[in-house]
Amino acid sequence: MGENAVRAERDWPQVVVAGGYQTGVQLARSLTRRGLQVTIVDHNPVQPCFRSIYCKGIRCPNPDEKPAEWLKFMQDLAGTFSKKPVLMTSADQFVQAIFDHAAALSPLYTFCDSKMDLQMLLATKEKQYEIAPGHGMPVPVTETVHSLEETMDFAARARFPCILKPIHFREWQFFPAGHPLLGKKLVPVATPDALREQYNLAAGLTPVMVVQEEIEGPDTAKVVYLSCYSKTGERIGHCTVQEVRTCPIHFGSASVVESVEDPEVSEICDGFLRSLGYVGLCEIELKRDSRDGKVKMIEANPRYSVTADAAPYAGVDLGWLHYLDLTGQPVTPVHGDGTDYRHIFMFLDASTVANYRREGLLTLGQLLRSYRRPVHFFDFDWRDWKVALNTLKLSFKALVGPTVRRFIPRR
16 A cells, blocks of 8 residues: 555544445445444444444434434434544435534534535436536436426437436335335336336426436446545545446446456546545446447446445555545555456345346356456455355345246246
């Protein structure tokens, strides 16, 4: 890591991570290995933070449903530390909560309080696509629609296929049970009629949505830029990885990525974030459009992300760099060291392999090669055995479930 500290001193502040999904656990693992104690807060009792050896999990009120109670909880929690703790987030829900209560939390926690407005600009699809072109970030043709009339007006001008998605992906997580769009991050539409149908499905609960021309090309045309920017706006860590498979196929989150050097993507993303004056952690997913050869942004995540867990294996420990900067330690910028490796989200990959095989996009040889060493896992670590066993169970169900269901007669 060059001139940077490699391990925390005994008197350095502890860390509170907001968001107890596996992403938060991986951030905690990274920081724990540096000698820090990490507490993770989340309102969902089934999150892996409550089973992991890398953190102390504490259940908090839901900041969406009980914002005042969540703030009081965070204020009380700060009082249990001997020093002002560092606050990081691994979930969009808590980016919003910290932004909403930044003035009250700032005296109690160390975080990017003066730049939370920039993180919020990237936290919703509407704002991302609105500001990107003016700061040098190419995006596909995109529009925020508020009605069926606006949606069909876009359809009359658009080049299909397109995609429809909520302003924030969490919005469709609250659809009633059995709703066709429940839990989806987006829905592809091949024709104007399909766009009309899908918009009408969601409009009763989320009339404001984003409709966008699809960036065409294979999943392997996607590249992810992982980075950290200091309090002064300097880039202190970055690397890029290429997506190999996603779940769901074509439009989902990456289940397998591998290291890659992409100077063009790095230059575009760095220029974008510097133009904004961005501070903190950020992941940007892009794709090279097969129709015009141009790289275009899919989305940005202003926090520690699933794919950010791949960065330490390239020599860029983003969470640690962010901690050093927030606590005033000197930081020498680092970038990907060119190490060849694969980073795998085991459960997601188990859930998507059959779809790639079914579409003729994955041979057995290609599957085996994607698991060749060196390989690292997002959700499988034998030392964190409770989490690892749960991953094995879920992955097994994902692999054998479709086969078993074919032999079970439908009622």
